[in-house]
Amino acid sequence: MSNTVRVQPDLNFVKELQAVGGESLKKCYQCATCSVVCPLSPDDSPYPRKEMVWAQWGLKDRLLNDIDIWLCHNCGTCSDLCPRGAKPGDLLAALRNMAYRNLAKPSAIGKWMSSSKFIPLLMAIPAAIYLIIWFIRAAVLKDAFPLNADGNVVYGLLFPGDYTIDPVFSLAFLFMVCAFVSGTRALLKSFEGMPKTYILGRKEQPGLIRCLVETIKYEVARHTQFQDCGQEPQDVKRFQGHLLVFYAFVALLVVTGVVASGHWFGGWFLGGVLGLEDPFTKLLSWAGHTPMPLWSPVKLLANAGAAALIIGLVFLTKRRLNLDKAKQGSSWYDWYLLTVIWAVALTGVGSEFLRLVNAKYLAYPTYFLHLIAVFMLLAYLPWSKLGHLVYRTVALAYARKIGRIPMQPKG
Amino acid sequence: MSNNSILVVGGGFAGITAALEAAEIGHEVFIVEKNPYLGGRVAQLNKYFPKLCPPSCGLEIQFQRIKNNPKVKFFTLAEVLSVSGSPGDFTVKIKLSPRYVNERCTACGECEKAASTLVENEFEFGLVKRKAAYRTHLFAFPMRYTLDAAKCGADELRRIKDSCPYDAIDLDDAEKTIELNVGSIVLATGWKPYDVAKLGELGGGKLANVITNMQMERLASPSGPTNGKILRPSDNKAPRKIAFVQCAGSRDQNHLNYCSYICCMASLKQLSYIREQNPDALVVVYYIDLRTPGRYEAFKRRATDDKKLLLVKGKVAKIVEDAGTGDPTVTVENAVTGIRSEERFDLVVLATGMQPSIAGRDVPAGVSLDEDGFIISGMDKGFIAAGCAKLPLDVMKTAQSGTGAALKAIQTVVGR
Numbered sequence: 001m002s003n004t005v006r007v008q009p010d011l012n013f014v015k016e017l018q019a020v021g022g023e024s025l026k027k028c029y030q031c032a033t034c035s036v037v038c039p040l041s042p043d044d045s046p047y048p049r050k051e052m053v054w055a056q057w058g059l060k061d062r063l064l065n066d067i068d069i070w071l072c073h074n075c076g077t078c079s080d081l082c083p084r085g086a087k088p089g090d091l092l093a094a095l096r097n098m099a100y101r102n103l104a105k106p107s108a109i110g111k112w113m114s115s116s117k118f119i120p121l122l123m124a125i126p127a128a129i130y131l132i133i134w135f136i137r138a139a140v141l142k143d144a145f146p147l148n149a150d151g152n153v154v155y156g157l158l159f160p161g162d163y164t165i166d167p168v169f170s171l172a173f174l175f176m177v178c179a180f181v182s183g184t185r186a187l188l189k190s191f192e193g194m195p196k197t198y199i200l201g202r203k204e205q206p207g208l209i210r211c212l213v214e215t216i217k218y219e220v221a222r223h224t225q226f227q228d229c230g231q232e233p234q235d236v237k238r239f240q241g242h243l244l245v246f247y248a249f250v251a252l253l254v255v256t257g258v259v260a261s262g263h264w265f266g267g268w269f270l271g272g273v274l275g276l277e278d279p280f281t282k283l284l285s286w287a288g289h290t291p292m293p294l295w296s297p298v299k300l301l302a303n304a305g306a307a308a309l310i311i312g313l314v315f316l317t318k319r320r321l322n323l324d325k326a327k328q329g330s331s332w333y334d335w336y337l338l339t340v341i342w343a344v345a346l347t348g349v350g351s352e353f354l355r356l357v358n359a360k361y362l363a364y365p366t367y368f369l370h371l372i373a374v375f376m377l378l379a380y381l382p383w384s385k386l387g388h389l390v391y392r393t394v395a396l397a398y399a400r401k402i403g404r405i406p407m408q409p410k411g
Numbered sequence: 412m413s414n415n416s417i418l419v420v421g422g423g424f425a426g427i428t429a430a431l432e433a434a435e436i437g438h439e440v441f442i443v444e445k446n447p448y449l450g451g452r453v454a455q456l457n458k459y460f461p462k463l464c465p466p467s468c469g470l471e472i473q474f475q476r477i478k479n480n481p482k483v484k485f486f487t488l489a490e491v492l493s494v495s496g497s498p499g500d501f502t503v504k505i506k507l508s509p510r511y512v513n514e515r516c517t518a519c520g521e522c523e524k525a526a527s528t529l530v531e532n533e534f535e536f537g538l539v540k541r542k543a544a545y546r547t548h549l550f551a552f553p554m555r556y557t558l559d560a561a562k563c564g565a566d567e568l569r570r571i572k573d574s575c576p577y578d579a580i581d582l583d584d585a586e587k588t589i590e591l592n593v594g595s596i597v598l599a600t601g602w603k604p605y606d607v608a609k610l611g612e613l614g615g616g617k618l619a620n621v622i623t624n625m626q627m628e629r630l631a632s633p634s635g636p637t638n639g640k641i642l643r644p645s646d647n648k649a650p651r652k653i654a655f656v657q658c659a660g661s662r663d664q665n666h667l668n669y670c671s672y673i674c675c676m677a678s679l680k681q682l683s684y685i686r687e688q689n690p691d692a693l694v695v696v697y698y699i700d701l702r703t704p705g706r707y708e709a710f711k712r713r714a715t716d717d718k719k720l721l722l723v724k725g726k727v728a729k730i731v732e733d734a735g736t737g738d739p740t741v742t743v744e745n746a747v748t749g750i751r752s753e754e755r756f757d758l759v760v761l762a763t764g765m766q767p768s769i770a771g772r773d774v775p776a777g778v779s780l781d782e783d784g785f786i787i788s789g790m791d792k793g794f795i796a797a798g799c800a801k802l803p804l805d806v807m808k809t810a811q812s813g814t815g816a817a818l819k820a821i822q823t824v825v826g827r
Binding site for chain 2: 029030031032033035036037041042043044045046049050081083084085
């Protein structure tokens with residue numbers, strides 16, 4: 001052969017990969033069934049056959065810089081039809097898990113998020129913050145389970161939003177954004193070595209922003225890739241479940257946005273600082289005032305979001321529980337994310353219900369748990385499987401830019 | 412009282428060989444064969460390894476040895492019902508299905524002309540139908556017709572009976588059960604082609620121009636449905652672009668989890684059938700590993716020295732049919748270039764593997780199977796496996812295995 005390559009296998013990397021969910025990769029004998037049956041893989045250097053041989057050879061650089069791991073949406077068709085049970089789908093999932101672990105700084109959190117043994121530590125951080133607040137407020141109010149003048153449970157009594165919720169979560173949000181900036185930078189840097197596809201009729205490479213817009217239009221908003229990923233009934237359920245969960249989060253994000261802008265911009269800035277009393281200011285600050293009446297459109301949207309979240313979670317959890325373990329495994333990353341979202345949903349709905357029935361001894365602890373769950377979802381997001389929200393979106397946009405996937409999906 | 416007779420289950424190449432080797436030493440041997448003929452899968456081949464002989468070449472001498480040796484008795488259309496006893500003293504119950512044709516038959520074929528009912532032709536792997544009165548192939552042994560009486564009406568049966576100039580049709584023939592006493596049992600039950608209906612991604616046996624390697628043997632055989640002309644089933648045109656799909660359902664834990672040993676070489680053998688008829692046809696062999704067991708490396712070298720042959724590393728995982736032309740299109744990733752493509756062919760041959768014939772059937776108590784369903788010999792229990800019932804083999808190794816089984820069978824009954 002004229003273009004021989006000296007393979008420098010990184011054996012530790014192979015072991016590391018096997019540990020994070022690619023344990024059966026050594027069974028692969030390179031028949032290429034996987035890359036043929038994959039419904040999403042491009043014709044030129046299709047995945048996941050090449051990733052399997054790179055993994056066996058310990059070609060760490062190629063795998064860590066491989067954009068294709070983000071093109072895969074993990075339907076598991078490759079693993080179902082794999083003649084050796086080598087689970088190529090699990091390998092790609094394991095590589096994504098490695099990316100969650102290593103991309104964003106500080107990398108200590110990546111390590112903590114990679115194994116169940118660190119979960120007490122991860123829980124302890126938000127738990128300590130809100131337990132201290134609970135103690136202080138209980139001391140101030142001389143009641144650990146306070147009621148307002150009308151005798152109702154009001155979470156703001158124990159955890160005043162302006163001083164204990166908004167600052168903590170704003171900081172957590174900022175922390176998450178900074179982590180994503182570092183992670184996305186690392187991701188884009190890793191793609192620099194990707195080959196560019198020459199496309200006939202395409203004059204110059206489109207800009208990343210334009211690609212990002214197209215990605216959000218198709219893959220994010222309409223789940224186009226996800227919809228094509230696997231044709232079995234359980235794949236359809238997975239697509240529906242993911243879409244429901246996604247739009248539930250969008251709805252809850254809108255609710256949070258309305259509350260934040262209503263409270264801070266409408267109530268505090270327009271009403272308080274500027275002292276305006278026009279109907280718009282009043283409406284805005286009303287919309288941002290919590291707790292809201294049940295008929296408020298914002299509350300209705302929040303409740304609809306919660307319902308969609310739970311239905312979507314049921315679809316996704318059921319499918320994951322029914323996976324044939326001989327074909328497709330579930331990693332700690334999969335279970336962490338599902339569990340945390342379940343915890344957010346159940347404690348959220350539970351807090352609302354227990355507040356309405358005024359069961360103070362149950363309501364406050366449930367709300368406390370809700371705060372912990374939301375913190376864990378938000379603050380550690382770049383190191384969790386939910387990191388795909390940003391990384392996959394960026395990778396798909398970049399794949400458009402270099403011509404790895406078409407600008408507009410077929411059909 | 413010890414019995415030194417030997418029962419051989421299966422009258423294919425392994426069974427015949429084991430029976431003859433034992434009989435020629437002086438043991439009484441019974442062959443039980445479920446088909447109406449002896450010769451097994453070899454009889455269905457066009458040519459066989461290692462020297463690419465036609466089946467008549469090896470089988471005729473075996474049939475002569477059987478005819479000339481009074482120690483060999485064989486039963487066709489026969490199946491073992493039960494086995495009891497122990498090594499040295501087995502009692503075997505055998506069911507004999509009626510043939511409805513007696514030994515006066517000269518194979519003149521008048522009954523076949525008189526018959527009208529058409530039934531599935533297992534010998535030709537469904538490529539054509541056959542009459543209810545039939546001879547599986549020209550070279551059948553015993554050379555005698557068979558009648559599927561259950562498939563015909565009373566009128567047709569009467570016409571068939573009346574057509575026979577030798578009074579060889581015996582409509583009163585009936586199922587019988589006989590008992591044999593033997594000392595040891597050779598299991599040479601052979602193999603069957605893996606069921607393509609299970610290979611959904613490869614068309615599941617529903618695409619007309621996607622055939623199996625055994626169907627290819629019949630198409631190429633001078634005694635086959637096309638008199639040896641390789642024509643594709645949908646329109647009887649000579650194919651000019653042919654693909655071989657290796658490991659179709661083999662080395663696959665979802666199907667047969669093992670390598671069937673000879674399929675790679677069989678496809679190269681079938682390349683020679685194509686070359687004899689069409690030197691310009693383009694042939695592509697898609698493989699995972701092109702395996703040359705034993706001494707076949709030289710054969711491979713000769714066969715692959717062919718300008719119109721492409722060997723592509725990559726397993727075909729999808730075949731669809733063009734509705735208009737019936738051309739099959741295969742999808743495959745060339746694992747060397749890393750390019751996935753769809754290629755259109757006139758004919759696709761699935762190199763399916765060997766599944767033990769006993770798969771899905773009851774085996775006598777005391778017979779154990781390995782994880783893939785092949786028989787494990789148990790000399791202490793009086794059972795000896797031979798040929799492809801034991802593991803996938805070519806004909807040469809099958810003969811060796813039959814001889815070895817004969818020796819073990821003799822050792823089991825002698826000196827008790």
